[in-house]
Amino acid sequence: MxxxxxxxxxxxxxxxxxxxxxxxxxxxxxxxxxxxxxxxxxxxxxxxxxxxxxxxxxxxxxxxxxxxxxxxxxxxxxxxxxxxxxxxxxxxxxxxxxxxxxxxxxxxxxxxxxxxxxxxxxxxxxxxxxxxxxxxxxxxxxxxxxxxxESAAVVPTRVPGPKLRSDTKLVHGLRTSVRTASGEDGWANLSPVGLLMRKQHPDFDSRNWGYAKLSDLIRATELFIIEARSGGLQVRDKRKNGD
Structure with missing residues (x-):
């Protein structure tokens, strides 16, 4: 890039x-x-x-x-x-x-x-x-x-969590990217997750769903855990072993 x-x-x-x-x-x-x-x-x-x-x-x-x-x-x-x-x-x-x-x-x-x-x-x-x-x-x-x-711009409406979870393309992409970028403990750095998403879907952008940051979009799905750890923000699938 x-x-x-x-x-x-x-x-x-x-x-x-x-x-x-x-x-x-x-x-x-x-x-x-x-x-x-x-x-x-x-x-x-x-x-x-x-x-x-x-x-x-x-x-x-x-x-x-x-x-x-x-x-x-x-x-x-x-x-x-x-x-x-x-x-x-x-x-x-x-x-x-x-x-x-x-x-x-x-x-x-x-x-x-x-x-x-x-x-x-x-x-x-x-x-x-x-x-x-x-x-x-x-x-x-x-x-x-x-x-x-920006101050006068209309703030895009954020797509709510339930609707995000029903977006199978988004959910599958996020889960696949987290799994691919994660280590043995299931945690993945947020930055590589975003890069993997864009490699799969060049038009991927958290702003498409009204979220300024990728971390905000992922949190809104309520399907992942995001924590500030050594090396920056990390994300993990809430499902056991990410299956």
Missing amino acids: AQPTDLLAVLVDADNVPPSKIGAVLAEVARFGTASVKRVYGDWTKPNLSSWKPVASEHVIQPMQQFANTVGKNATDSALIIDSMDLLYTRRFHGFCIVSSDSDFTRLASRIREEGVTVFGFGERNTPEAFRNACDRFTYLDVIDEPAA
């Missing part, structure tokens, strides 16, 4: 991302590295993209013009893909941030990862699973906010 000092390329599909979310995306990107390249792709002659222009200027994002030469063909996607490969071959970047909800970028994400480069995806909830899973990490736009807007 990229580190805060790593160089990242941020490539935005203007047709599939609301400009109001780009500040929050860049704040999230800053957690993983330095966005040394920031580009947003679209046909800027179209009136529906006019709201992007002041936002791109504010966040110093380079607008990349791509005319829609043929009806029914997305030339913008092609331009983003070509630029991504050009940037990839410079070997300068530790990670690529693809901001789109479009499944057309599934193969691009896979190809970048084949080079050992991390891919961070950002998109709407309706983003196709294939693209989400092609990324190392995928974040939904509705769970992130700009730091300056």
Whole structure:
């Protein structure tokens, strides 16, 4: 996974991302590295993209013009893909941030990862699973906010414990990750559990259920024991032997 000092390329599909979310995306990107390249792709002659222009200027994002030469063909996607490969071959970047909800970028994400480069995806909830899973990490736009807007932001409703326990995919993933990361005593460090969850499901994020921290989400399920022990927070399945 990229580190805060790593160089990242941020490539935005203007047709599939609301400009109001780009500040929050860049704040999230800053957690993983330095966005040394920031580009947003679209046909800027179209009136529906006019709201992007002041936002791109504010966040110093380079607008990349791509005319829609043929009806029914997305030339913008092609331009983003070509630029991504050009940037990839410079070997300068530790990670690529693809901001789109479009499944057309599934193969691009896979190809970048084949080079050992991390891919961070950002998109709407309706983003196709294939693209989400092609990324190392995928974040939904509705769970992130700009730091300056946090105080005024609507706090996501936390999914209650009973509903969490009925989420078989979540429960199975957590139990499997805890079991895999645990020692002979059944205790596992919390950090590796989160990493294992994301390897199985790149779109895993405790904020998807309204919890700011993974520890809060796990506690809310009431299926695990969490204790502060040597080495940090550790978690254990309440079931005997984790079976």
